[in-house]
Amino acid sequence: xxxxxxxxxxxxxxxxxxxxxxxxxxxxxxxxxxxxxxxxxxxxxxxxxxxxxxxxxxxxxxxxxxxxxxxxxxxxxxxxxxxxxxxxxxxxxxxxxxxxxxxxxxxxxxxxxxxxxxxxxxxxxxxxxxxxxxxxxxxxxxxxxxxxxxxxxxxxxxxx
Amino acid sequence: xxxxxxxxxxxxxxxxxxxxxxxxxxxxxxxxxxxxxxxxxxxxxxxxxxxxxxxxxxxxxxxxxxxxxxxxxxxxxxxxxxxxxxxxxxxxxxxxxxxxxxxxxxxxxxxxxxxxxxxxxxxxxxxxxxxxxxxxxxxxxxxxxxxxxxxxxxxxxxxxxxxxxxxxxxxxxxxxxxxxxxxxxxxxxxxxxxxxxxxxxxxxxxxxxxxxxxxxxxxxxxxxxxxxxxxxxxxxxxxxxxxxxxxxxxxxxxxxxxxxxxxxxxxxxxxxxxxxxxxxxxxxxxxxxxxxxxxxxxxxxxxxxxxxxxxxxxxxxxxxxxxxxxxxxxxxxxxxxxxxxxxxxxxxxxxxxxxxxx
Numbered sequence: 001x002x003x004x005x006x007x008x009x010x011x012x013x014x015x016x017x018x019x020x021x022x023x024x025x026x027x028x029x030x031x032x033x034x035x036x037x038x039x040x041x042x043x044x045x046x047x048x049x050x051x052x053x054x055x056x057x058x059x060x061x062x063x064x065x066x067x068x069x070x071x072x073x074x075x076x077x078x079x080x081x082x083x084x085x086x087x088x089x090x091x092x093x094x095x096x097x098x099x100x101x102x103x104x105x106x107x108x109x110x111x112x113x114x115x116x117x118x119x120x121x122x123x124x125x126x127x128x129x130x131x132x133x134x135x136x137x138x139x140x141x142x143x144x145x146x147x148x149x150x151x152x153x154x155x156x157x158x159x160x
Numbered sequence: 161x162x163x164x165x166x167x168x169x170x171x172x173x174x175x176x177x178x179x180x181x182x183x184x185x186x187x188x189x190x191x192x193x194x195x196x197x198x199x200x201x202x203x204x205x206x207x208x209x210x211x212x213x214x215x216x217x218x219x220x221x222x223x224x225x226x227x228x229x230x231x232x233x234x235x236x237x238x239x240x241x242x243x244x245x246x247x248x249x250x251x252x253x254x255x256x257x258x259x260x261x262x263x264x265x266x267x268x269x270x271x272x273x274x275x276x277x278x279x280x281x282x283x284x285x286x287x288x289x290x291x292x293x294x295x296x297x298x299x300x301x302x303x304x305x306x307x308x309x310x311x312x313x314x315x316x317x318x319x320x321x322x323x324x325x326x327x328x329x330x331x332x333x334x335x336x337x338x339x340x341x342x343x344x345x346x347x348x349x350x351x352x353x354x355x356x357x358x359x360x361x362x363x364x365x366x367x368x369x370x371x372x373x374x375x376x377x378x379x380x381x382x383x384x385x386x387x388x389x390x391x392x393x394x395x396x397x398x399x400x401x402x403x404x405x406x407x408x409x410x411x412x413x414x415x416x417x418x419x420x421x422x423x424x425x426x427x428x429x430x431x432x433x434x435x436x437x438x439x440x441x442x443x444x445x446x447x448x449x450x451x452x453x454x455x456x457x458x459x460x461x462x463x464x465x466x467x468x469x470x471x472x473x474x475x476x477x478x479x480x481x482x483x484x485x486x487x488x489x490x491x492x493x494x495x496x497x498x499x500x501x502x503x504x505x506x507x508x509x510x511x512x513x514x515x516x517x518x
Contacts (some may be wrong), residue, residue, distance in 0.1 A: 046337065051346055057349060062498070064349040064356070075194040102456040102505070117348070129215050 002031075004127055017043060023068055023089045031138050037133050041068055041126050046117040050109035061103045063096030065119035072113030076107040085110070097123055168369055168502035172502075175496050186477065193480055195317050203332065204366040206231065210329055224329040232322055249394035253310030258388065259423035267422075270343035354498045358491045366489050369404060372450050376400045380413075389417065389431060392423055399439060404483050405445070406466050414439050461489060 017122075021152030023040045024030050030038050047070070050056060057063065059078060074086040083105055086092055093102050097120050189196055190265035206227050213223035337356075343351040377400025384392035395417055402409035402416075417435040426429060461469075469489040 046340070048348060056345070058505070058509055060509060062350060062353050062501060062505075064352040068239060093443060117352075119352055119356075121352070121360075128211060 006069070016047075018126040020045065020070065021069065023116075024088060024091075024118075027068075028144050029066075029091070029094065031121075032136060033133055038131060038150040041122070042116075044122040046119065048115050048117060050113040050115065052092065052109060052111045054109045056109060056113075056115065056141075057093070057103045058106050059103055062104050063081050063093055063101070064121075065092040065117055065123070066091055066097050066142070068116040070087070070114040070116050072098065074113060074115075074117055075108050075110050076105050091118075094144060096120060098145060120157065167507045169498060170507075171496065171500040171503045175492075176280070178495055178499075179492065183476075188357060191479070192320070193477070195320040197483050197484065198317065198321050199328055201366055201370065202321065202325040203328040204363040205370060206325065207331060207363070221330060224326060228322060228326055228329070246394065246397075250414060251389045252391050253394060253420075256420065256423050260419045261423040264419060287312065299352060303467055350498065350502050354495055357494045357498065361490060361494060362487050365490065373400045373403050376403045379442045383442065384417070384435070387431060387434040387438060389435055389438075390420055395420060395460060399442070405470060406472060406486060408467070409440065409462060410443055461486065461493075465489060468478050 012121065017039065020038045021035065024042055025033075025035060025038055025106065050072070056074060068091045069086050069088055069155070071088060074090075074092065075082055076084040076086060076092055084090075084092075092107060093103065097118070124133075127137070186193065188282045209227045209383040210220070213226060214220055275281070339350055340348070340355065377396045379396075380399040381393045381396025384395050389395060398416060399413040400408075402413045405412075414436055417439060418432055421431040421435045445467055466486060466489070473485035473488060475481075477484065
């Protein structure tokens with residue numbers, strides 16, 4: 001018989017895990033990664049709740065990983081200029097998965113938010129377990145970062 | 161910005177709080193500190209084997225069980241084969257202790273007299289040294305008797321350690337995640353970064369230092385056996401164990417091997433030089449080959465930091481404190497540096513805002 005006490009304390013609800021897995025699957029980071037393996041990775045992620053107006057991180061902070069918006073809205077800004085308004089299913093802060101760089105913008109909860117933290121250390125451990133899928137994930141991450149760089153360059157060119 | 165808002169002061173306050181919590185936790189578990197430390201050491205050593213099995217599609221709990229059963233069988237076999245020989249060597253050392261103490265007393269009396277005539281002062285070194293020796297020899301005998309007779313503690317540790325290790329391997333991550341959830345949102349990422357840096361360094365250090373100790377013990381045992389020193393395997397094991405304590409440990413090993421060599425009958429002075437040569441060769445091999453290969457930069461501490469740390473931790477937690485000093489200071493440095501980096505960034509952000517508001 002399953003140990004009800006321990007399983008209830010620690011196990012995340014299956015439906016929530018399915019939602020999180022589905023949301024990450026829809027992002028370019030998880031392109032071509034089978035759902036079964038994505039679910040195993042998503043089970044290691046961490047949920048946090050934020051109040052309206054609460055800071056998620058500030059420009060210059062050390063980043064521990066990427067963040068997915070599960071519920072609510074997040075404003076990403078730099079020098080008081082809004083760069084993006086992120087909603088359910090959007091992700092941000094993925095640079096921290098690739099390099100130990102500091103956060104390049106501020107992120108603030110617009111309203112009550114539920115966020116999913118995908119930490120670099122969990123990714124590294126998963127890559128150790130699943131090296132083939134891990135290299136596919138890293139390719140996806142490179143493509144995403146390249147796309148963000150391309151968009152940033154386009155924006156700078158437009159402004160100058 | 162007031163001095164209280166300075167990142168240095170804020171870092172110092174927060175770091176002091178972290179240190180106080182850690183010391184209080186250590187004090188709280190001090191009665192079971194040894195089994196807990198051994199269980200965490202096994203956790204660090206065994207985890208790669210569990211990962212290996214999980215990678216080959218074996219369920220995590222089953223992997224933990226397989227690795228632990230294998231480890232227990234290996235330990236039982238090793239104890240069954242090695243323990244009688246080891247106890248025999250401990251008994252030999254116990255028999256030799258009066259001779260060792262006698263030689264040391266003789267040495268101190270002769271050199272004490274020479275020293276007092278050279279400096280011209282009337283110092284009765286022999287009386288002082290004899291009182292110290294009588295205390296240390298009784299302590300030494302008591303320690304050896306404890307090693308031989310402390311079966312009860314050994315059984316407690318022997319039962320508790322596999323039990324703790326099993327639950328660490330099985331549930332540590334869940335418990336850790338629950339504890340990290342207690343962090344406020346503003347420190348959540350910083351907390352994980354610090355945890356990741358500290359745990360990866362400590363795991364690398366533990367694996368490296370255990371391997372280093374094993375290599376040193378084997379090197380010295382073979383060396384002592386070749387030069388014909390008494391109780392070579394026990395002395396090799398002691399040298400390997402003392403190697404866990406940097407700077408001070410090797411010196412103690414040299415003194416011990418000299419004492420065992422001096423107590424040998426018939427006495428051969430060349431055994432003393434050869435004993436020192438074995439330990440110095442082992443130290444050179446350790447510093448040139450073993451440390452760069454297996455310990456690397458897991459803990460990169462200045463010798464002064466290390467020695468002060470060993471003294472402070474030794475006075476606080478005894479023998480286990482001496483062994484834990486190096487990883488604890490290395491962890492403390494990481495925590496301090498990460499908190500300071502965060503505080504410095506926060507004050508950098510706050511300065512222009514304060515200027516605008518002003």
